């Protein structure tokens with residue numbers, strides 16, 4: 234499929250761009266309504282929709298074609314309990330003043346939108362002083378019944394917060410040949426995500442750019458496995474000329490792990506742990522008749538719970554169900570990881586599954602030794618080397634006989650004799666275990682303390698600095714400070730900034746802490762296509778539909794999770810800040 238020749242043409246393209254129906258939907262709803270709604274309550278139950286959100290990700294695709302899942306119109310969110318700009322059910326209590334200020338804030342933001350006609354409100358250098366003034370007016374907060382004005386730093390030094398399609402944008406966390414990858418937080422589900430941003434122009438310039446992206450989306454939406462990256466959502470903004478793919482968030486790639494090591498290699502136990510997860514992911518892909526064709530450490534991401542996720546399906550191929558083998562004809566991938574049958578020109582076809590196993594073999598070789606089995610500075614020489622030269626085991630590390638045997642069988646030049654995925658998983662080295670401290674433990678420690686803090690903090694500060702403590706009334710009627718004020722004098726107060734702890738905590742920490750009962754460590758998210766993009770069963774909040782629920786406490790998930798015949802006295806929650814929700818959410822990988 235040809236890529237659209239212009240943004241206008243893109244708007245008519247069925248592949249990514251919303252169809253006419255959707256265009257009219259969004260003109261009613263959020264996109265053109267000029268409203269920014271930070272819908273931040275994870276307990277939110279959409280009463281209008283009967284508490285059951287039938288927004289499975291399948292709506293993104295119709296007849297094999299990708300269509301944009303329309304965002305629900307904010308006009309219908311009468312049931313929203315904690316969304317800036319919607320306070321239909323606002324209880325009259327001592328906090329109304331503050332709510333009033335929030336409403337004023339949201340109104341200011343709406344003003345900006347009406348004037349600027351775009352989803353985000355980041356100021357570019359060419360923006361006028363008048364516009365800046367307008368933003369300043371909108372960014373007023375009230376801490377002690379006194380308006381405060383946020384002074385803009387010189388434009389260019391720091392961008393103002395940006396919210397696009399409900400995602401609050403953080404910093405760039407990666408770059409690929411197709412575009413940038415940025416960290417975002419979904420303000421609906423309050424989950425950390427990674428957004429891959431691709432420009433139409435760039436996609437047009439890359440050979441098969443549009444085809445590859447389209448194929449990546451089509452393949453990814455069918456996949457649901459713990460070792461395969463999850464595609465949460467896809468949308469585009471024709472006026473910006475950009476396509477956005479929202480993925481589950483990962484803290485880094487295996488390549489980054491290797492780069493952190495002085496010797497550029499991992500221990501045998503670490504390599505084994507990563508290779509085992511890679512094989513589980515590949516086995517799943519092959520069972521779905523998908524050949525990845527670009528397996529390498531750079532395309533293995535490490536999730537926050539330290540599972541390995543295969544990513545980058547740009548050149549992956551869906552093998553026809555009418556083929557009884559993995560025959561592929563299109564050669565793609567990274568040269569050093571390509572098998573002889575792809576680079577040597579002796580074959581008119583190759584087995585995609587076996588090609589993946591070769592790449593997995595090169596990856597394993599690279600993990601344990603930091604070297605590549607076939608390496609040459611010039612591409613043609615490299616290809617010749619892969620096709621003809623015998624495999625030599627690395628000399629910088631001592632490999633066990635079993636590991637050497639596995640490498641030989643994976644890096645077998647004759648693909649008909651090469652090990653398949655299931656055979657690999659039955660190999661003695663694969664099945665052997667390693668001391669626990671040689672597994673991913675060391676990696677976990679390193680990455681846990683690595684440089685992946687929440688990069689949206691400055692944006693959240695700009696939007697929410699000055700909010701009061703989050704308070705909850707417990708069962709005895711006592712006030713419990715759930716989340717203390719996060720800032721002192723415009724600076725993050727690290728002593729009270731519990732979020733960092735939660736963001737960095739592992740599930741084991743939670744158990745050790747005995748904190749599993751703590752609300753703050755049990756993220757509650759409403760069921761949504763955004764947090765459950767796959768075919769995972771969505772809990773049906775029947776109780777929530779039929780039973781009137783307390784406005785701010787009982788979520789559908791809660792209702793489901795509390796089947797006790799003696800209903801507990803529901804907690805009365807005064808208010809909840811976006812910070813608290815975000816820190817609860819961490820990532821849905823956990």
Ligand SMILES: Nc1ncnc2c1ncn2[C@@H]1O[C@H](COP(=O)(O)OP(=O)(O)OP(=O)(O)O)[C@@H](O)[C@H]1O
Nearest residue numbers: 406407408409410411412414427480481482483545
């Ligand atoms: N879900 C994610 N979470 C965290 N970081 C990510 C995520 N996806 C991608 N990245 C980072 O962004 C980088 C580029 O992503 P990706 O490989 O998907 O882009 P690409 O354009 O397809 O790249 P390539 O040049 O390999 O084709 C990755 O190496 C990784 O560091």
